[in-house]
Amino acid sequence: MTNRSFIPAILFLFCMVMPGAAQQIHKSLKNKVEAWKNNPALQHAGIGVFLQDTETGEVLAQTDPQLSLVPGSTLKLITTATALEILGPDFRFETQLAYSGEIKNDTLFGDLIIVGGGDPTLGSDYFKEHYLDNHFLNHWLKALHEKNIVHIAGNLVTDATIFEDQMIPNTWIWEDLGNYYGAGASGLSVYDNLYKIHFASPPQAGQPTRIKHTSPFIPGLELENQVKSSNINRDLAYVFGAPKSDKHIIRGTIPKGRNDFVIKAAVPNPPLLLAWELKNRLTETGLSVAGFIHEKKEPDNLTLHPLAHTVSPKLIDIIRVTNHESVNLFAEHLLKYLAWLTHGEGSTKKGLDVIADFWEKRGISLDGCFLADGSGLSHFNAITTRQMVEILYFMKNRSLHSDLFFTSLPYVPNGTLYFFNPLNFPGQSLRAKSGSMTRVRCYAGEIITQNNQAILFAIFLNNFSCSQTEAIKLVEDLLVEIAKK
Template sequence: MNRIFIALFLLFVSSQVKSQSDTLSTLPDLPELQTAEYSFYVYDATMGQVVAQSPQKSLTPASVLKLVTTATAMRLLGPDFRFKTRFGYTGKIDHKTGTLKGDLIIKGGADPAFYSEYFPMDYLGVFEQWAYQLKQLGIKQVDGDIIGDASALDDTAIPGGWIWEDMGNYYGAGVYGLTFADNMYRIHFQSPAEAGKQTNVIKVQPKTPGFTLDNRVVSSDEKSDQSYVYGAPYAQQQMVMGAIPKGKNDFVVKGAMPNPPLEAADSLRKVINNLGIEITGEAKASFTSVDGDFHQMAVQESPTLQNIIDVTNHESVNLFAEHLLREIGRKVFGKPTLDEGLKAIKSYWMDRGIDLQGFYQTDGSGLSRSNAICTKTLVEVMLNMYRVPGDEIFFDSLPLAGEDGTLQYFFQGTPLDGKLRAKTGSMERVRSFAGEFTNRNGHQLFFAVIVNNFSGSSYKMGKKLEPWLLTFY
């Protein structure tokens, strides 16, 4: 009798082992993966069980990390939160002569979207309205400066771990208490018809006072932009190197503004001057508060946090994610710094029982290669958002396969076209996806996959992962 029991027990154990071994634990045998590291985790929320998982490895996630930052911001700040930028002046107005004896101040509120191209209608004519308010006060002349007050954040514009090749380019723009126009400028090039020749810079827009650009870009037979802008925050001299397609009369390359608060002040100065009000001083930036006898004249609110997060995840805007990280630090610890934001995020998810083993976050956007995370952590964060009533709106911020954002060219013409939502991530030798979809059986699946150090391009690796993800549909 004991022998029969033991035999049945061993049969049960072997069947369980076989069932577990049948669970998918590897990606397809692709040549590109021979030297790569990868991790994935797929969870069926309808059945409450793991569908597939690999050994969990802490890997560089690239922009998929934005999913953690934006989910935390949605929870802690709330979807209706708005940033505020204030305008006013110091000193006194001499109404007899129409002279303001003091400075004009733009007090930044760490709004990532202030005059952003992603929200043009929200800021349309704001500077003109402010200038007109000066006119209504009878001011004809300002005996003072116009100052961009960026004291809402500290002056650590760039997170640790960002590489020199990224920092001068638009996607590596720094974070400031007064961010302006996506902290981005455009270089307009004219390239000769012959490859290998020096290009000409037609214009730089906008151009901060004192800014100079060392152009070392040549024309090329390549069809895409192969140029890089090199420059550090606050440095008014930048260099652009590499190559752009030959025979172009107006080829645009985007760079990161070295001093956005100064550019904001100078842009407003031009608008005020155009209205006939003279400013005797200069446009300046300040990284310490100029509260003093500040007389507030106007407040400009940002779009809602929900709208900002929607753009952050759909278009993978690094600048927005870095701003959200600092605002999380302000909310939790009263200090809008990189370190406090990172600490707040880790503390928040740890308190909710999320497995943070292997979670090492050094920025909010994923641009730093020092970031590392396990795919199980990403899935658990999404599951937490899914299970709390009201938080389902977060998933609307993720790109929709085959239709928009960074997923526009993925899963087109497949059963997941228009059904799968996911945050994507890519940089050299990094490709990642994390999101959700409903499969053919009506089950809600959440997944994350990260691949590091593969051969070939990031885009091609993403396309190679499509058939694998389709197996779960």
């Protein structure tokens, strides 16, 4: 967009001048956004601003309402809102340990099967008290001992068929695959589908580093280490590799002179890791497995006998973590589970259909909204700021779970809002979800002004030429102006 064409788009923000609250917002924002249009860093940027009174629904200010922009992780608000409305706050995922065949004396003549229920949080570091203090593997072993099983004549089978075999959405970029934030959603996920790679680096910069070990151990994985030591004192190492692939490459740099420098990566095959850990625990406690680890490829009608059930935390707790910490994995799980529940097919595509259908039936037009995943990691996502605020308005005024949803958003300086100065937004007066990727910085949520007016907002910046820090400062300054009125 040229500077000449950019100016009218910004000036449109002030075309909606109405009495009362809208007039006040108009006056408070005019100088701030006028400065934006003269900022060289925003000359070619896509800008979306939409402000709506939380109680009355009055549109206070807006830029081009039809402009579709990349929302980044603010898209998680739509995914979590849809899941909360359909599943309810008390919903829990379930993972089952079961067996086929029969038990005679101390031997299971059949397979031991881990049946995934799409739980994104099994063994998660975000829920240590729920899963790790009372470890789910201990619970499963106890169930086997109560049946007096000492020998398993069959295989150890993983069943993740509740979700499609493809863990990664089609439109995620190669740079993200293999890294922890790009972990794919499996019907049988574990430990946030991430592992840690421990490095040692030499005291000189520009030299090869050494991989000491991974935690946990990832069976069958071959790591090609191309990481060098550096004078830069931060992690600039990236893991490249597709899900289910046995070979991943690590490129980039880590700080020099480190004895144990840790980076995080995505587990390529979560069901295999879980089965491997269970088999090791079985062996340690004296239970033998005659067969092999086997991954079920298709659902079947095989009769199973349940041994143990492991349930997740409540959905609202999962949503809080998703929105506070911006966990891509959790959002993609919610999307696929909605697809399985509605269509019997746990796929990204069907999940996106569920979201679109849900909001269209509630009177929110998604014309010009293009959804590619549930987390916002895809650059192919696009939505207008009006659509984002309309969904927030529904959740605020029509949802039975309004308070639960809005308290799942972080407030300054928590979660993804840690960049903002807490002195500017005291007393939890700003609750919002942020979204960022290369040349993208977005925010959506609710702000309470000094006059106690509640305003729902979405502010999207795309394709700016300044740094992320500068973009954050621009948005923060705008929100401060809103809060003053």
